[in-house]
Amino acid sequence: MNNVCLCVGNYAKNPFYLKFSDISLYSMEELCYYFMEKVHLLDDSIVSAELVNWIRYECGLAELADELDVYVRKHMSAAAFVSTIFERTGMYDSSTARQVDRILKEQSSLTLTEKYKKRAEYLYQQGRFRQALAIYRELVEYIPSRDSAGKALLYYNMASIYAMDFAYKQAADLYYEAYLLHPDRQTRCAYILANRKALTDYAYGAFKRENPNWEEDFLQVEQMCAQVDEKWIGSRERKLVTDLAQLRESGQTEAYRRQSQAVIRQIKKDYKRQTKN
Numbered sequence: 001m002n003n004v005c006l007c008v009g010n011y012a013k014n015p016f017y018l019k020f021s022d023i024s025l026y027s028m029e030e031l032c033y034y035f036m037e038k039v040h041l042l043d044d045s046i047v048s049a050e051l052v053n054w055i056r057y058e059c060g061l062a063e064l065a066d067e068l069d070v071y072v073r074k075h076m077s078a079a080a081f082v083s084t085i086f087e088r089t090g091m092y093d094s095s096t097a098r099q100v101d102r103i104l105k106e107q108s109s110l111t112l113t114e115k116y117k118k119r120a121e122y123l124y125q126q127g128r129f130r131q132a133l134a135i136y137r138e139l140v141e142y143i144p145s146r147d148s149a150g151k152a153l154l155y156y157n158m159a160s161i162y163a164m165d166f167a168y169k170q171a172a173d174l175y176y177e178a179y180l181l182h183p184d185r186q187t188r189c190a191y192i193l194a195n196r197k198a199l200t201d202y203a204y205g206a207f208k209r210e211n212p213n214w215e216e217d218f219l220q221v222e223q224m225c226a227q228v229d230e231k232w233i234g235s236r237e238r239k240l241v242t243d244l245a246q247l248r249e250s251g252q253t254e255a256y257r258r259q260s261q262a263v264i265r266q267i268k269k270d271y272k273r274q275t276k277n
Contacts, residue, residue, distance in 0.1 A: 009059035152182035168198035
């Protein structure tokens with residue numbers, strides 16, 4: 001049996017909302033778990049009067065809040081702030097708390113650019129692509145020209161986001177920028193694929209003739225497209241579209257309206273999640 005952790009403080013009526021992660025926290029245990037799981041994303045912005053007030057008034061931990069309030073006024077580091085919360089709540093053992101403290105101290109030496117890259121990577125991995133794209137656009141201006149691989153990765157990620165939005169022309173242009181900075185086969189194939197989607201058959205044929213040395217890559221792209229088409233045929237999404245079409249064609253208006261509205265609501269929900277500031 002695992003050890004039992006006693007809860008500390010009250011269960012908050014009003015959650016503490018972490019805008020960046022789009023998460024609402026209702027207890028000190030949830031706050032500690034968030035710190036533990038997202039330690040590589042924490043910075044000194046977490047040392048805030050808003051969080052201290054939430055701990056004081058929502059969790060009812062006035063003594064801890066008094067101590068943390070001093071940290072805020074003295075602009076102390078995230079490492080000291082988080083370590084104190086871990087120590088007072090007793091959620092983690094001393095070795096774990098020391099490990100988190102070490103990571104936070106190491107992160108304090110990162111440049112602003114490095115910190116933003118971590119944030120953008122996190123947003124990208126979470127599927128919040130538009131927020132990641134906004135950071136990538138800014139970062140491109142700050143990455144040193146000598147860091148061609150780093151800048152190429154930014155262009156590649158930006159291109160992938162445009163491709164997911166079916167903006168294949170913009171995606172192709174960015175993949176090409178990435179390829180010029182750091183030529184590799186993966187980027188070249190992505191560039192070819194974006195052009196296959198963006199260009200007419202005639203223009204794509206001309207594109208192939210202009211790049212005769214990429215014959216193997218063009219073949220690989222065609223194989224990838226065939227695999228995707230095959231996967232689409234058996235996908236849940238295709239079945240959903242087919243079912244909706246059959247409902248409409250058979251005159252089942254009410255069922256078609258109900259199911260299509262459910263799909264639209266989910267699409268809106270996903271869009272809002274991606275674009276939430």
